[in-house]
Amino acid sequence: MLLLSQLLFLIVCLGVALVSKARLNQQTQQSSDLLVIVLSAVALAVSMLAQLTLDPLGSDSGTLLRMLNNLAIYAAAPMLVTAVGAITRPYPISRPAWGRWLLGLFALFELCRRMGYGEEYTLVLGICCIAGLAVTLRWLKTSKYATPLLSAVIAFSAALAAHYYHIGLATGLLFSSLGLALLGQAIRNVPLRPQPE
Numbered sequence: 001m002l003l004l005s006q007l008l009f010l011i012v013c014l015g016v017a018l019v020s021k022a023r024l025n026q027q028t029q030q031s032s033d034l035l036v037i038v039l040s041a042v043a044l045a046v047s048m049l050a051q052l053t054l055d056p057l058g059s060d061s062g063t064l065l066r067m068l069n070n071l072a073i074y075a076a077a078p079m080l081v082t083a084v085g086a087i088t089r090p091y092p093i094s095r096p097a098w099g100r101w102l103l104g105l106f107a108l109f110e111l112c113r114r115m116g117y118g119e120e121y122t123l124v125l126g127i128c129c130i131a132g133l134a135v136t137l138r139w140l141k142t143s144k145y146a147t148p149l150l151s152a153v154i155a156f157s158a159a160l161a162a163h164y165y166h167i168g169l170a171t172g173l174l175f176s177s178l179g180l181a182l183l184g185q186a187i188r189n190v191p192l193r194p195q196p197e
Contacts, residue, residue, distance in 0.1 A: 005173035006052055012177045013045035016184040023187060032095045033086040037187060040080035044180075047072035074109040075102060078125060081132040084149075084183065087190055088139040126160045133183075140190070148186040155179035 017038050024034040047068040054061040079102060086093045093101075112121035133153045140146040159175035162168065 002170040002173075003052075005170040005177065006048055009173050009177045009180070010045055010048040010052070012180045012184070013041050013048065016180055016187065017041035017045065019184045019188050031087075031092045032098055033083045033092055034187075036079055036083040036098055037087075040076040040083065041180075043068075043076035044072045044080075047076075070109065073122065074125065075105050077129055078105055078132075080183075081129045081136075084187065085132055085136040085139070087187070088136055088145075123160075123164065126156075126163075130156050130160065145186065145189050145191075148182045148189065152179045152182035152186060155182060 020034050020037040020041065024031070024038065027034070050065050050068045054065045056062050056065055079098075082093075082101065109121070112118060130153055133149060133156065137146050137149055137153070140149065155175050156179040159172045159179060162172040162175055
């Protein structure tokens with residue numbers, strides 16, 4: 001069951017990356033928001049591929065696996081949520097701003113890790129990501145766009161609850177896969193760039 005849920009998560013991450021890349025190719029003006037979604041989805045996929053292929057007990061492979069997992073959880077997930085919110089707004093986020101946000105996420109992770117608040121930070125970050133998607137719902141005008149995103153919020157909430165109530169990693173990955181698939185549907189449906197009001 002765990003292997004199937006990991007494979008499903010990997011396939012869904014790659015699907016989100018492909019959908020976002022297709023949307024990026026449709027844009028007339030260059031936007032970094034969809035590019036961030038593509039890169040975040042690829043980072044999540046690479047992390048899952050590493051879990052499937054690398055030996056966690058090996059010295060070098062275990063270190064690489066932890067680094068890729070940390071990249072996926074503490075950088076790719078919040079960047080993905082921020083980018084989904086950004087594509088619903090009329091003003092794109094600049095590439096330097098994305099770089100500063102990524103550096104801030106790295107610094108916050110390292111600070112919390114050194115202070116011994118890693119588990120608490122993970123929980124707070126997960127809640128903030130879900131809240132960020134919920135706030136994005138407010139900016140969507142029609143249910144055609146909001147329904148997949150609302151369903152994704154519910155699926156990600158179930159995944160977070162499955163992790164913290166120790167229901168099982170496979171269950172959490174299945175809910176996360178469902179949430180990502182619904183997020184990919186929302187990305188595919190959202191208009192390319194709203195006009196400024």
